[in-house]
Amino acid sequence: MSLIIGLTGSIATGKSTVSNMFKAWEIPVVDADQIAREVVEPGKPAYQKIVEHFGKKVLYDNGTLNRKKLGEIVFGNDEERKKLNSFIHPEIRKEMVRQREEYVSAGESAVVLDIPLLFESKLFDYVDKVLVVYVDPEIQLERLMERDGSDKEEALSRIQSQIPITEKKERADAIVDNTGTIENSKEQLKEILLNWGIEHKYL
Numbered sequence: 001m002s003l004i005i006g007l008t009g010s011i012a013t014g015k016s017t018v019s020n021m022f023k024a025w026e027i028p029v030v031d032a033d034q035i036a037r038e039v040v041e042p043g044k045p046a047y048q049k050i051v052e053h054f055g056k057k058v059l060y061d062n063g064t065l066n067r068k069k070l071g072e073i074v075f076g077n078d079e080e081r082k083k084l085n086s087f088i089h090p091e092i093r094k095e096m097v098r099q100r101e102e103y104v105s106a107g108e109s110a111v112v113l114d115i116p117l118l119f120e121s122k123l124f125d126y127v128d129k130v131l132v133v134y135v136d137p138e139i140q141l142e143r144l145m146e147r148d149g150s151d152k153e154e155a156l157s158r159i160q161s162q163i164p165i166t167e168k169k170e171r172a173d174a175i176v177d178n179t180g181t182i183e184n185s186k187e188q189l190k191e192i193l194l195n196w197g198i199e200h201k202y203l
């Protein structure tokens with residue numbers, strides 16, 4: 001039996017940082033953001049739908065998706081974001097399930113699904129436990145602006161397109177509070193995995 005862990009949080013709270021800890025321990029991670037990039041490669045069904053709806057203005061000259069441009073459109077507009085989600089999310093879900101089943105069949109004791117929008121898309125049934133990576137909202141804003149080199153308005157528009165991290169924290173099975181050092185977060189994660197009965201050579 002594999003334990004399926006849904007790793008989530010909100011933008012820039014530290015999901016990738018925690019996901020790297022799992023990878024370093026050789027616990028497999030299915031990465032929804034990565035899949036989201038693959039399903040919009042030129043020629044894929046979601047790509048065609050995006051071009052039909054948003055037009056060529058969201059493409060570079062070589063035909064690949066201009067993510068910055070598309071981001072500017074969808075993070076300021078709920079309707080357009082929902083439209084984009086409707087093109088991409090079904091494709092992401094299919095591929096996530098395919099990868100999850102592959103790891104389960106291989107007999108992995110734990111499989112992580114790293115899904116930024118687990119709560120927003122109500123994907124609780126895809127996982128056994130929900131692990132939320134939390135930071136205080138002020139730190140979230142600071143880290144996001146610093147990482148992406150974005151201004152406050154741009155960063156807030158992304159944060160506000162998601163359920164607040166404070167609310168997700170309330171609904172989690174377990175929380176890694178990533179406000180402190182990365183080392184501190186790693187200790188919290190080890191503790192959680194041991195509590196969940198995951199036996200692993202690195203823990």
Ligand SMILES: CC(C)(COP(=O)(O)OP(=O)(O)OC[C@H]1O[C@@H](n2cnc3c(N)ncnc32)[C@H](O)[C@@H]1O)[C@@H](O)C(=O)NCCC(=O)NCCS
Pocket residue numbers: 010011012032033036066067068070071074081084085088092115116117158161162
């Ligand atoms: C709009 C796009 C092109 C912007 O690309 P960009 O490279 O700037 O951002 P990236 O994909 O790395 O996403 C960064 C973070 O933004 C947040 N985010 C992305 N898409 C969304 C969305 N539709 N709604 C809310 N938050 C989102 C997530 O926290 C994600 O981790 C891209 O995010 C996208 O295609 N989004 C739709 C697919 C999606 O929902 N992906 C995220 C979950 S799988």
Ligand SMILES: Nc1ncnc2c1ncn2[C@@H]1O[C@H](COP(=O)(O)OP(=O)(O)OP(=O)(O)O)[C@@H](O)[C@H]1O
Pocket residue numbers: 009010011012013014015016017018033116143144146147178179180181182185
């Ligand atoms: N404990 C920490 N202390 C200081 N900086 C941190 C810590 N954890 C993460 N960071 C930094 O904060 C930023 C956001 O972290 P990360 O990219 O892991 O978040 P994320 O939740 O995966 O973001 P996204 O939703 O955009 O994928 C990064 O620049 C990362 O290096």
